[in-house]
Amino acid sequence: MTLGLINANPVVHAKKERVARTEDPHGDDAVDPLEIYDILLLILILLDIRDPEHPYSLEQLSVLSEESITVDEKLGRILITFTPTIQHCSMATVIGLCLRVKLKECFPPHFKVDIKVAPGSHADEESVNKLLNDKERVAAALENPNLRQLVDECLYSNEL
Amino acid sequence: MELLDANLELKEIQKLQGHTDRVWSLAWNPATSAADVPSVFASCSGDKTVRIWEQSPSTRSWDCKAVLEETHTRTVRSCAWSPSGKLLATASFDATTAIWENVGGDFECVSTLEGHENEVKSVSWNASGSLLVTCGRDKTVWIWEVMPGNEFECIQVLQGHTQDVKMVRWHPTMDILFSCSYDNTIKVWWSEDDDGDWSCVQTLGESNHGHSSTVWSLDFNAKGDKLVTCSDDLTLKIWEADIPRMQSGDGYAPWNHLCTLSGYHDRTIFSVHWSREGIIASGAADDAVRLFAQSKDGSMNGPSYQLLLKKEKAHDMDINSVQWCPGEKRLLASASDDGTIKVWELATLS
Numbered sequence: 001m002t003l004g005l006i007n008a009n010p011v012v013h014a015k016k017e018r019v020a021r022t023e024d025p026h027g028d029d030a031v032d033p034l035e036i037y038d039i040l041l042l043i044l045i046l047l048d049i050r051d052p053e054h055p056y057s058l059e060q061l062s063v064l065s066e067e068s069i070t071v072d073e074k075l076g077r078i079l080i081t082f083t084p085t086i087q088h089c090s091m092a093t094v095i096g097l098c099l100r101v102k103l104k105e106c107f108p109p110h111f112k113v114d115i116k117v118a119p120g121s122h123a124d125e126e127s128v129n130k131l132l133n134d135k136e137r138v139a140a141a142l143e144n145p146n147l148r149q150l151v152d153e154c155l156y157s158n159e160l
Numbered sequence: 161m162e163l164l165d166a167n168l169e170l171k172e173i174q175k176l177q178g179h180t181d182r183v184w185s186l187a188w189n190p191a192t193s194a195a196d197v198p199s200v201f202a203s204c205s206g207d208k209t210v211r212i213w214e215q216s217p218s219t220r221s222w223d224c225k226a227v228l229e230e231t232h233t234r235t236v237r238s239c240a241w242s243p244s245g246k247l248l249a250t251a252s253f254d255a256t257t258a259i260w261e262n263v264g265g266d267f268e269c270v271s272t273l274e275g276h277e278n279e280v281k282s283v284s285w286n287a288s289g290s291l292l293v294t295c296g297r298d299k300t301v302w303i304w305e306v307m308p309g310n311e312f313e314c315i316q317v318l319q320g321h322t323q324d325v326k327m328v329r330w331h332p333t334m335d336i337l338f339s340c341s342y343d344n345t346i347k348v349w350w351s352e353d354d355d356g357d358w359s360c361v362q363t364l365g366e367s368n369h370g371h372s373s374t375v376w377s378l379d380f381n382a383k384g385d386k387l388v389t390c391s392d393d394l395t396l397k398i399w400e401a402d403i404p405r406m407q408s409g410d411g412y413a414p415w416n417h418l419c420t421l422s423g424y425h426d427r428t429i430f431s432v433h434w435s436r437e438g439i440i441a442s443g444a445a446d447d448a449v450r451l452f453a454q455s456k457d458g459s460m461n462g463p464s465y466q467l468l469l470k471k472e473k474a475h476d477m478d479i480n481s482v483q484w485c486p487g488e489k490r491l492l493a494s495a496s497d498d499g500t501i502k503v504w505e506l507a508t509l510s
Contacts, residue, residue: 140253140279
């Protein structure tokens with residue numbers, strides 16, 4: 001709790017604003033055009049996700065960066081590419097799951113999200129990508145309490 | 161076919177809300193939809209429940225007649241009515257398949273099929289209602305015999321797929337089994353003798369014009385001599401087989417690729433369903449419903465199919481299931497990640 005109060009970094013502040021926006025049921029347009037500001041907020045939030053194995057954020061470990069996130073507002077699509085720390089990273093799928101959960105929280109539901117490992121960055125690139133983009137597998141994985149706990153630790157440990 | 165010349169539209173008849181999570185699948189009760197019998201369908205969801213929807217004869221609108229809850233402990237992924245319409249099978253991520261019976265308006269769980277190691281993804285009854293089949297992430301397909309007193313006995317576990325099996329379906333007239341998978345293939349299973357062993361008699365894979373990514377769903381035309389499959393590779397594929405030859409007892413007749421419908425979808429196609437009249441409906445991750453029908457003029461290479469109409473933004477999120485109503489009217493139901501079900505009517509524009 002104390003950490004949360006002392007940690008007056010912009011990410012906490014930004015996240016609150018972001019949630020308020022998406023919860024607005026009386027938005028003017030069916031598709032709210034995202035401004036650059038919102039995209040940067042999302043990036044800050046994603047970059048702050050804790051790596052499953054190390055006490056550092058995905059940004060600190062260069063797993064994710066501003067350049068690895070592409071948003072097409074017109075089509076309502078988001079593409080995220082992330083770079084696992086090592087070629088045989090077994091946590092690649094967990095990182096992908098964390099990204100999915102966070103994106104679902106922060107982005108309007110009609111946005112379509114594709115998550116991939118950066119080309120050449122993982123030994124099982126194709127199979128990891130296939131798994132991360134199979135929503136049935138993702139849904140089932142998140143129903144697994146052990147996996148869900150790990151994901152929650154990565155996403156919310158900063159708030160503890 | 162006069163459909164090709166007509167100006168068609170998919171009219172939204174009703175939007176059904178109630179589920180509190182994504183709706184994965186729905187199934188029309190085959191016994192209803194007759195002239196005076198109100199049409200009924202079941203839907204299943206990530207909220208762990210199954211809902212039964214019935215059309216009111218007076219208001220003509222569908223109301224939720226029952227919520228089947230507190231049985232499955234995880235997502236209910238698919239449901240299927242027995243051919244008589246008396247039983248409903250529900251497949252769940254909790255690794256079980258429940259069998260429900262309508263006892264005077266109340267649905268009771270009369271049996272629970274266990275065996276799969278993890279998530280069960282699909283369930284299907286054969287044409288006579290004597291066999292049930294299930295499949296799941298454990299890569300297996302289980303065949304169950306329906307015994308008296310709502311007892312079910314597993315008669316065989318089929319292995320062959322190398323990955324998660326997404327859907328299983330019995331052929332509409334013969335006891336031939338089809339399964340499709342995350343391993344990109346469709347497998348055909350058959351038992352030559354009545355009491356014999358089932359085995360994989362054909363695999364429709366990339367090497368014989370098959371899909372290049374997960375195959376999510378499949379369906380047959382009314383005659384049962386054509387098959388349509390849909391995939392994460394963004395295509396629909398149509399296959400055909402010499403079913404009359406098989407029906408005359410001449411051994412297994414293999415399925416051959418007829419054509420591939422590509423360039424129409426730009427995101428995963430989750431569901432495909434063939435109406436009695438021959439219209440193929442697809443539901444995809446771009447929130448749209450598309451209808452296809454066979455073209456009048458085929459070519460030397462065989463019949464071709466064309467897009468009849470595309471309903472954009474049919475839902476606010478991915479469409480997981482599209483199912484034609486078995487009755488007389490051209491009704492289509494769709495289920496979505498947005499938690500709603502919509503009933504549509506295919507009408508000609510006046």
